[in-house]
Amino acid sequence: xxxxxxxxxxxxxxxxxxxxxxxxxxxxxxxxxxxxxxxxxxxxxxxxxxxxxxxxxxxxxxxxxxxxxxxxxxxxxxxxxxxxxxxxxxxxxxxxxxxxxxxxxxxxxxxxxxxxxxxxxxxxxxxxxxxxxxxxxxxxxxxxxxxxxxxxxxxxxxxxxxxxxxxxxxxxxxxxxxxxxxxxxxxxxxxxxxxxxxxxxxxxxxxxxxxxxxxxxxxxxxxxxxxxxxxxxxxxxxx
Numbered sequence: 001x002x003x004x005x006x007x008x009x010x011x012x013x014x015x016x017x018x019x020x021x022x023x024x025x026x027x028x029x030x031x032x033x034x035x036x037x038x039x040x041x042x043x044x045x046x047x048x049x050x051x052x053x054x055x056x057x058x059x060x061x062x063x064x065x066x067x068x069x070x071x072x073x074x075x076x077x078x079x080x081x082x083x084x085x086x087x088x089x090x091x092x093x094x095x096x097x098x099x100x101x102x103x104x105x106x107x108x109x110x111x112x113x114x115x116x117x118x119x120x121x122x123x124x125x126x127x128x129x130x131x132x133x134x135x136x137x138x139x140x141x142x143x144x145x146x147x148x149x150x151x152x153x154x155x156x157x158x159x160x161x162x163x164x165x166x167x168x169x170x171x172x173x174x175x176x177x178x179x180x181x182x183x184x185x186x187x188x189x190x191x192x193x194x195x196x197x198x199x200x201x202x203x204x205x206x207x208x209x210x211x212x213x214x215x216x217x218x219x220x221x222x223x224x225x226x227x228x229x230x231x232x233x234x235x236x237x238x239x
Contacts, residue, residue: 008052010143017047022060028214030072031064039063054143078213079143079201082180089139093123095218096137096178099209100126102216105133113170115161122162125172134159134172138179147179147200149186156196178209 006014019040026036039060046059061077085091090109097107105126113120113134124135136155138147159175176197183191183200191198202208 005047005049007047007056008050010053011146012144014050017056019044022056025057026060026064029064035064035067035072078210079180082201083141083143086139086141089123089137092139092180093137096135097124097126099212099216099218100124102218103212104128113162113172114165114167115158115170116164116166117161120158120162122172131174132172133174133176134162135176135178138177140179140181143181145181146184147177147181147187148184149190152177152183152187152190152194152196152198156190156194159196180209 005017007017008014022043023036023040026039027033031039042063043056043060047056058080061080064072082092082095085095093109097109100107105128107124107126109124111122111125113122113125120134122134123137126133126135136151136158138151140147155175155177159172162170162172162175165171174197176199177191178199180201183198183203188198188203190196198204199207199209199212201210
């Protein structure tokens, strides 16, 4: 396979295929070095110019399943499993709440609070060690979705209003913006300047959503390879 073979990312951009990225994702899922090398070699043989990254990773996942490595395959598929929580954002809010609970937070979802200037419904309210955090959960149904500066501006204004409220029962100490995909550069730049905490699938480098999920060992039921798609949808019914 030529080293310069281009593949298509979720956002439509093209980049050279990098087998190291694939092997790293397999390693994080718990696949042994032997399995990683075997799958990477097979993918390299079958790779075609312009192939989508989603197709490559799905193919690797299928190989894991066929080799009877079901627990590894389930972990490897976690990102796709989070997308499968849709189409509404409510299951994603519940998932975030469960992940935070596993990290020692007390959480509630869909909480009505009164700000200094306006009422707000908070996706996830989390409390730990005397700190109260309001979380906006931005769910995307596909890997190409991004959370941009408009979302960051909205969340910052919202939680400033709740931080400055005269109603002590509604007051928060921090506001977070969490997403299952990535943030645009402008959103990150604004958040760093305004002291707004962002947590994306792989942002920041440590302490991102994937890190939190792996450390908590909390996975969405859509990870279960033994369930049919219909069973997953029924079990994920929203309110």
